[in-house]
Amino acid sequence: MDFNDTPEEAAFRAEAHAWLAANAELRGPDDPTSSALAEIESEEELQRAKDWQKKKADAGWACITWPKEYGGRGATPIQSVIWGQEEARFRTPPNVFGIGIGMCGPTILTHGTDEQKRRWIPRLVSGEEVWCQLFSEPSAGSDLAGLRTSAVQDGDEWVVNGQKIWTTGAQLCDWGILVTRHDANVAKHAGLTYFVVDMHSAGIEIRPIHQINDGEGFNEVFFSDVRIPDANRIGEVGDGWRVAITTLMNERASIGAGNAGGGDSIMDMIKLAQEVGAFEDSDVRQRIADFYVKRKGLEYTGYRTLTALSQGRTPGPEASMGKLVGAKLMQDMGSFGMDLAGLAGSLAPSAAPADGTFQSQFLGSPGLRIAGGTDEILRNIISERVLRLPPEVRLDKEVAFRDVPTGN
Amino acid sequence: MNFDFSEDQKLLQKTVRDYLEEHAPLASAREVLETDASYSPELWKGAAELGWLGATIPEEHGGAGFGHLELCLIAEEVGRALAPIPFSSSVYLFTEAILQAGSEAQRKAHLPLLAAGDRIGTFALAEKPGCPTEDSIQATLDGDKLTGAKLAVHDGQTANAAVVAARGPEGVSLVLVDLDGDGVSRQPLDSIDGSRPQASLTFDGAAAEVLGTAGEGWALAESLLDRAAVLLAFEQLGSAQRAFEITKDFTMGRYAFGRPVASFQAVKHRLADLWCSIELARSNAYYGAWALSGDEPELAVAAPGARISATDALELAAEEMVHLHGGVGFTWEYDCHLFYRRSKTLGLALGGAREWRDKLVRRLAAQA
Ligand SMILES: Cc1cc2nc3c(=O)[nH]c(=O)nc-3n(C[C@H](O)[C@H](O)[C@H](O)COP(=O)(O)OP(=O)(O)OC[C@H]3O[C@@H](n4cnc5c(N)ncnc54)[C@H](O)[C@@H]3O)c2cc1C
Numbered sequence: 134m135d136f137n138d139t140p141e142e143a144a145f146r147a148e149a150h151a152w153l154a155a156n157a158e159l160r161g162p163d164d165p166t167s168s169a170l171a172e173i174e175s176e177e178e179l180q181r182a183k184d185w186q187k188k189k190a191d192a193g194w195a196c197i198t199w200p201k202e203y204g205g206r207g208a209t210p211i212q213s214v215i216w217g218q219e220e221a222r223f224r225t226p227p228n229v230f231g232i233g234i235g236m237c238g239p240t241i242l243t244h245g246t247d248e249q250k251r252r253w254i255p256r257l258v259s260g261e262e263v264w265c266q267l268f269s270e271p272s273a274g275s276d277l278a279g280l281r282t283s284a285v286q287d288g289d290e291w292v293v294n295g296q297k298i299w300t301t302g303a304q305l306c307d308w309g310i311l312v313t314r315h316d317a318n319v320a321k322h323a324g325l326t327y328f329v330v331d332m333h334s335a336g337i338e339i340r341p342i343h344q345i346n347d348g349e350g351f352n353e354v355f356f357s358d359v360r361i362p363d364a365n366r367i368g369e370v371g372d373g374w375r376v377a378i379t380t381l382m383n384e385r386a387s388i389g390a391g392n393a394g395g396g397d398s399i400m401d402m403i404k405l406a407q408e409v410g411a412f413e414d415s416d417v418r419q420r421i422a423d424f425y426v427k428r429k430g431l432e433y434t435g436y437r438t439l440t441a442l443s444q445g446r447t448p449g450p451e452a453s454m455g456k457l458v459g460a461k462l463m464q465d466m467g468s469f470g471m472d473l474a475g476l477a478g479s480l481a482p483s484a485a486p487a488d489g490t491f492q493s494q495f496l497g498s499p500g501l502r503i504a505g506g507t508d509e510i511l512r513n514i515i516s517e518r519v520l521r522l523p524p525e526v527r528l529d530k531e532v533a534f535r536d537v538p539t540g541n
Numbered sequence: 542m543n544f545d546f547s548e549d550q551k552l553l554q555k556t557v558r559d560y561l562e563e564h565a566p567l568a569s570a571r572e573v574l575e576t577d578a579s580y581s582p583e584l585w586k587g588a589a590e591l592g593w594l595g596a597t598i599p600e601e602h603g604g605a606g607f608g609h610l611e612l613c614l615i616a617e618e619v620g621r622a623l624a625p626i627p628f629s630s631s632v633y634l635f636t637e638a639i640l641q642a643g644s645e646a647q648r649k650a651h652l653p654l655l656a657a658g659d660r661i662g663t664f665a666l667a668e669k670p671g672c673p674t675e676d677s678i679q680a681t682l683d684g685d686k687l688t689g690a691k692l693a694v695h696d697g698q699t700a701n702a703a704v705v706a707a708r709g710p711e712g713v714s715l716v717l718v719d720l721d722g723d724g725v726s727r728q729p730l731d732s733i734d735g736s737r738p739q740a741s742l743t744f745d746g747a748a749a750e751v752l753g754t755a756g757e758g759w760a761l762a763e764s765l766l767d768r769a770a771v772l773l774a775f776e777q778l779g780s781a782q783r784a785f786e787i788t789k790d791f792t793m794g795r796y797a798f799g800r801p802v803a804s805f806q807a808v809k810h811r812l813a814d815l816w817c818s819i820e821l822a823r824s825n826a827y828y829g830a831w832a833l834s835g836d837e838p839e840l841a842v843a844a845p846g847a848r849i850s851a852t853d854a855l856e857l858a859a860e861e862m863v864h865l866h867g868g869v870g871f872t873w874e875y876d877c878h879l880f881y882r883r884s885k886t887l888g889l890a891l892g893g894a895r896e897w898r899d900k901l902v903r904r905l906a907a908q909a
Pocket of ligand 1: 299300
């Protein structure tokens with residue numbers, strides 16, 4: 134048991150820090166807390182993010198755990214955490230590559246052919262191409278395998294029709310990962326096929342959706358006779374569910390890890406409580422302590438997972454805990470941080486105390502509790518996959534997809 | 542970074558578990574609860590022979606010379622078994638006090654007896670209901686004589702010696718007192734968990750010897766409580782994990798409406814939440830173990846973090862255990878109440894979670 138860097142880890146940290154120091158500015162004590170909720174909506178913000186990603190990639194500091202041959206560094210998971218800790222100390226643009234790096238890349242690296250990896254991974258690493266995830270549909274969210282967007286083979290191509298929804302970043306993206314139904318006559322999970330789609334293809338229409346937090350991060354995406362080359366299929370025809378599971382496992386792990394980053398907002402909350410004269414209220418300290426032990430519990434769980442990884446064990450569905458606990462924690466902290474500020478608590482993030490951190494958390498966290506598997510779905514996963522409790526009673530398993538009850 | 546116990550440490554843990562499974566079934570906690578016994582002497586003897594009591598005591602003083610990481614894992618197993626022995630009082634508190642602050646003579650006088658199980662120690666701080674503070678210590682130290690009373694001391698009936706907080710001319714000091722000596726009387730108290738009994742202690746000019754520096758007792762007490770908090774967190778974690786496992790198995794085997802009750806989503810989700818709470822507690826406890834074993838400055842926040850998280854997890858586990866067993870969970874015959882009682886006893890043993898939350902946030906604010 135040793136929480137400190139080994140000499141090799143310390144050397145790696147120093148190397149990472151030196152590169153960052155030469156290429157970015159250190160964050161100051163008054164910089165706003167960096168947030169897992171940052172969204173990019175303007176072209177210039179996107180360009181800044183791309184420039185930073187490219188700079189890192191050129192120096193070998195992007196997607197560092199990925200193989201060197203595809204633009205990564207072949208680094209260990211622990212090195213990746215060290216890099217993340219060091220990068221967080223510097224002023225950097227918000228990250229638009231979360232979906233590409235967190236979900237799309239790992240899926241292609243796991244299930245893609247060599248040719249597919251060579252084609253997509255290096256430009257994903259360098260930030261030259263941005264990715265989105267086209268999974269959810271109006272009638273398929275938690276029940277993702279209930280999706281209906283159809284893919285029909287036509288020679289070397291597939292013709293896709295249907296609608297996706299809640300697609301984060303679609304309006305800024307070059308590529309998307311797409312799950313479709315190629316056969317409605319077989320059981321639900323057996324009729325799915327997974328593709329990579331060029332977001333600039335003819336027949337794709339994107340309409341932004343206005344969110345609770347006033348952002349327009351997610352979109353509706355309509356497909357009308359969109360043609361996708363068969364070479365863009367990931368995995369076999371009918372293997373879409375298995376490939377999608379890889380994406381979802383990575384999604385929960387990356388959203389969970391992102392949330393755990395809200396560490397400084399505990400100190401922001403203590404500062405705010407002191408400034409408004411609430412710190413001497415024991416009730417306030419009690420609440421802050423609860424937030425802190427949950428936050429730290431998640432962070433240290435991450436280190437336990439990492440240790441398991443470095444000993445060659447694979448982390449499993451346990452990662453779902455990070456998102457389940459972390460998203461609700463953010464909501465509770467947001468709400469309590471607003472309470473501390475009294476009337477000024479209900480000001481908008483732009484006008485509120487503490488840089489609006491708590492207001493942004495309040496408005497953004499409900500989305501985190503839904504995206505990438507709702508709280509209920511994560512509890513199902515933990516109880517069935519980790520605890521091995523009996524599965525839900527299902528009415529949709531042993532029938533052809535077209536015969537599954539829909540409520541419509 | 543390596544955030545796990547070593548293979549050797551896990552092996553040791555396994556031998557502790559095997560021994561306790563054989564020699565300390567839940568029936569042994571029940572026996573102490575149901576009879577006048579205040580602990581299980583056979584189990585105490587076993588713990589001494591296997592080196593658990595002297596886990597952190599150097600070999601030159603008769604100990605096993607392991608370290609605190611090993612002791613954390615032993616504590617987890619003691620908790621898992623709900624072992625009815627004065628382990629926390631004697632090992633986490635009294636022995637730690639001697640190791641941290643004892644003079645050479647005090648180490649020689651106490652450590653070998655403690656390691657052999659021939660002396661049981663405890664720690665006496667509170668004098669009245671509520672959180673003890675430095676100002677609340679009224680027991681007086683006059684030269685080497687102690688006068689005053691201490692309330693609800695764990696294992697007060699059994700212990701041969703105690704570390705006691707008392708006020709002298711220099712301020713509050715911790716003193717060592719022979720509880721079998723003159724001027725000490727004890728009064729057993731009824732408690733909610735008779736498997737870990739409590740007593741009040743009254744001192745009337747009892748012989749006392751200062752531990753550490755006179756007048757610096759409160760700071761020493763705080764640091765001893767921090768150390769004990771990490772160890773007790775592991776004990777709580779072990780109890781929580783066991784309560785969870787028993788409950789999970791019960792709900793899998795119990796049928797209602799033609800299916801196992803564990804197949805109902807309301808039950809599954811409660812078990813999932815409980816599992817998360819225990820995992821968070823485990824992670825916080827590991828961090829505490831690291832800080833304790835290396836005497837890291839982070840112990841100041843790691844100890845309360847481990848303590849709060851473990852208290853939350855065990856209290857939730859015990860509540861859910863009773864609840865998810867249904868009617869039998871509320872019977873004396875089933876073991877659920879052993880965990881329910883123990884959860885609160887351990888939750889209050891070093892001061893309740895409310896005190897530790899307060900301590901944690903004050904310390905965080907001091908760092909800001
Ligand atoms: C901010 C945000 C970003 C997103 N980004 C993307 C994206 O980039 N790409 C993408 O494909 N999707 C994205 N999503 C969609 C997201 O994955 C879905 O919204 C989510 O899976 C829930 O599906 P749904 O909206 O259809 O709700 P439903 O599945 O209809 O759920 C409604 C309610 O019923 C509950 N419920 C459903 N099934 C069960 C069950 N079996 N047991 C108990 N309760 C249940 C749910 O927990 C929920 O409370 C995003 C969503 C949000 C909020």
